[in-house]
Amino acid sequence: MHNLVERLFPICRSITGDGVRETLRILQDIIPLEVHEVPTGTAAFDWTIPKEWNVRDAYIKNSRGRKVIDFGVSNLHLVSYSVPVQKRLSLAELSKHLHTDPDHPDWVPYRTSYYNETWGFCLSHNQFQELEEDEYEIHIDADLQDGSLTYGELVVPGNEAEEVLLFAHTCHPSLCNDNLSGIALVTHLAQILSEIELRYTYRFVFAPATIGSITWLSRNEEALGRIRHGLVASVLGDPGGFHYKRTYDGDADIDRAVVQSLRDLGVPFEVREFEPWGYDERQFNSPGLRLPVGRLTRSPNGEFAEYHTSADNLEFVKAECLGQSLHAYLAIVNTLEANRVYKNLSPNGEPQLGRRGLYRKLGGLQSVEATQLAMLWVLNGSDGHNSLLDIAERAKMPFSQVQTAASLLESNHLLALVEPDVAE
Numbered sequence: 001m002h003n004l005v006e007r008l009f010p011i012c013r014s015i016t017g018d019g020v021r022e023t024l025r026i027l028q029d030i031i032p033l034e035v036h037e038v039p040t041g042t043a044a045f046d047w048t049i050p051k052e053w054n055v056r057d058a059y060i061k062n063s064r065g066r067k068v069i070d071f072g073v074s075n076l077h078l079v080s081y082s083v084p085v086q087k088r089l090s091l092a093e094l095s096k097h098l099h100t101d102p103d104h105p106d107w108v109p110y111r112t113s114y115y116n117e118t119w120g121f122c123l124s125h126n127q128f129q130e131l132e133e134d135e136y137e138i139h140i141d142a143d144l145q146d147g148s149l150t151y152g153e154l155v156v157p158g159n160e161a162e163e164v165l166l167f168a169h170t171c172h173p174s175l176c177n178d179n180l181s182g183i184a185l186v187t188h189l190a191q192i193l194s195e196i197e198l199r200y201t202y203r204f205v206f207a208p209a210t211i212g213s214i215t216w217l218s219r220n221e222e223a224l225g226r227i228r229h230g231l232v233a234s235v236l237g238d239p240g241g242f243h244y245k246r247t248y249d250g251d252a253d254i255d256r257a258v259v260q261s262l263r264d265l266g267v268p269f270e271v272r273e274f275e276p277w278g279y280d281e282r283q284f285n286s287p288g289l290r291l292p293v294g295r296l297t298r299s300p301n302g303e304f305a306e307y308h309t310s311a312d313n314l315e316f317v318k319a320e321c322l323g324q325s326l327h328a329y330l331a332i333v334n335t336l337e338a339n340r341v342y343k344n345l346s347p348n349g350e351p352q353l354g355r356r357g358l359y360r361k362l363g364g365l366q367s368v369e370a371t372q373l374a375m376l377w378v379l380n381g382s383d384g385h386n387s388l389l390d391i392a393e394r395a396k397m398p399f400s401q402v403q404t405a406a407s408l409l410e411s412n413h414l415l416a417l418v419e420p421d422v423a424e
C-alpha cells in the first residue's frame, strides 16, 4: 500500500482531469476497475458536472527570471482549478492571490477553487516572507473547458445480490493521508476480496469528493436499494487512533460491526456521532437516500496538523499504519460476512453438549472455557431473531468466539441458518 501511495503521490489530481485518469489507470494494474466519464454539463441531482481542469505548467518568476514558486516542484503550489493566467504584477497585487499557513511556516497549504473562477498560488510562509518588492511574472498554463468527470468502479460479486459499498475520494493532489491512504487501502481490500468466496457483493467506488459521490449516486439509483452496509475510507495511514463516524441512524449493522471489530482488535478508537460535514458519508446519508454508510478513518479530517498541507507526505504515512488499517477493514468485512441469524434446533432446555463431544473436549481451541460459554450464549440467543452480532454484544464477547461457537454448533446439527427474509 505504501508503494502504491508513493507511485500516486506525484500526480496532480483534482475533481476532474488527467490526473484522476492516470490514478485510476495505475489502480487498474492491481484491480480491474471500470472507468466512467461523465460529460461537463451533465446534471447530477442538484449539481452539474463542471468544466474539466488540466494544468501543464505554472510558476511565478521574479524580474531576474528566477522561478520563485514552481508547480513543477510541488503541485500544491497552484490553487486547484486556477484559471489560465499570463500577466505581470507588483508584490502587493500578487499577494492577494497567495496563500500561506503562518502557524506552520515551513509547510505549503492546499487550497482549491472549484466552483469560483479565480487563480492563486500556495507557498510556505517562510517563502512568502522572502519575496521582495518586484514585478513578478505570473504564468498558469491550464485548461478549464468542456470535458468530463472521471470515476472508477469495481463490483466483486458474492453469493448474495445485497451489497457492501466502499468509497474512496480521488480528488487530492500530492497529499498522502488524505486521500492516497484511502485509495491504496480500498484498492488492496478489493484485490483481497476478489480472491475469496464472499457472501455479499462488494462495490468499490473511487470518485472525487462531493461532486463525485453525488454523480455516482445520481447514476446508480436503481442499485442503491441493494446496499446493506457501507464505509467511506480515507486518512488511514497516520499513527493516530481510529475514529468511526456513525451513520445517520447511528444503529445500523455497520455501526455495530465496526465498534465490535475494533474492540475485538484491541486498537485505540473513538466513535463519533453523524454530522452533515466531513467526507462523502454526508451524501450517502442525505435524507432522500439514508444509506447505511459510516466512515472509518484514523485521525479525523481537519484534526491533525498536517491535514491539507505539504506535511501530509510520504514520511507522514506509515506502511505499518496502513497495514493495521487494512487489518481493521478486513475484520469488519469478516464480521459483516459472518453475522448470521441462527435458530437453535434443540431449544427446550440446554442440549446435551457432552454427548456430542462439545463439552470440555475441545482440544486445540485457544480457550476451551470461553468457547463453551460462547456456545451457551449462541444456543440461548439463537431464537431465530438475534444475529451473532446481537449475541456477541450482549455476551460482551469477541465476535470471533461467537462465530467459532456457532460454526461448531451448526456442524453438530444444533443450529440452523435462518434465511434473511425469514429473520425479518
Ligand code: ZN
Binding pocket: 172, 178, 301, 308
Ligand atoms: Zn481533503
